[in-house]
Amino acid sequence: MCEPFIRNYQYNVIKSQANAALQGFRTISDPKVLESVRFSAQSRVLELFPNATASMKSMLEPVSELKSVTDLQQYLQELEPYLIEFPRITEGQLRKLFKKNKKLKLPDLSQIDFRYVSYLSWTDIATNKMFIVYDADGQFVGIEGRFTETNKKNYCFVCNKFEKLALFSAISKKRPESSPDNYKSVGNYICMNGHECNKNITDVASLEKFISSVLS
Structure with missing residues (x-):
């Protein structure tokens, strides 16, 4: 049995490609076109794991063979044991990340399924603050900032899906050279609901770039 090797965002890509392959089977009558769609789905899934072993490939490749919703559900369920959990984090570790915030409101960690987490986020309505925690190469990093609800939907910079956003x-931490007494504000539009964002995210590059721009 393989060790877990699939991260949440990769699992979301797999789900997307599996749905595309199944939709193709249902709607495409031309065998050559269908074969192309299925090959594309399989290729995109395998590209996520360039160092995949033969055993890993044997689990992933059936994405091109799905013919029913039952097949799709079974395929995804068989991959679930191989999901890499977001590293377990304690309340103490969270408080240390945001030690300047003496009245830090924490999420209920016991209610989180860390298999489906690419980043941890929560809001404190009382202080109008949003908190983001990410595992950067085995080390937790945290950023906090103000959030302003937009009361409308648009594309989130993290998951690139059309969702209800907040600024x-x-x-x-880096001060502008021209005015070292001032601080630079870094902002972007992100999903108000971090759970939904984690269900949608298929690439962590934008999130990592944003966190780096705040911390560097």
Whole structure:
């Protein structure tokens, strides 16, 4: 049995490609076109794991053979044991990440399924603050900032899906050279609902770039 090797965002890509393959089977009558769609789905899934072993490939490749919703559900369920959990984090570790915030409101960690987490986020309505925690190469990093609800839907910079957004603004630790007494604000539009964002995210590059711009 393989060790877990699939991260949440990769699992979301697999789900997307599996749905595309199944939709193709249902709607495409031309065998050559269908074969192309199925090959594309399989290729995109395998590209996520360039160092995959033969055993890993044997689990992933059936994405091109799905013919029913039952097949799809079974395929995804068989992959679930191989999901890499977001590293377990304690309340103490969270408080240490945001030690300047003496009245830090924490999420209920016991209610989170860390298999489906690419990043941890929560909001504190009382202080109008949003908090983001990410595992950067085995080390937890945290950023906090103000959030302003937009009350409308648009594309989230993290998951690139059309969701209800908030403007998240954090203060960069790097001061502008022209005015060292001032601080640079870094902002972007992110999903109000971090759970939905984690269900949608298929690439962590934008999130990592944003966190780096705040912390560097």
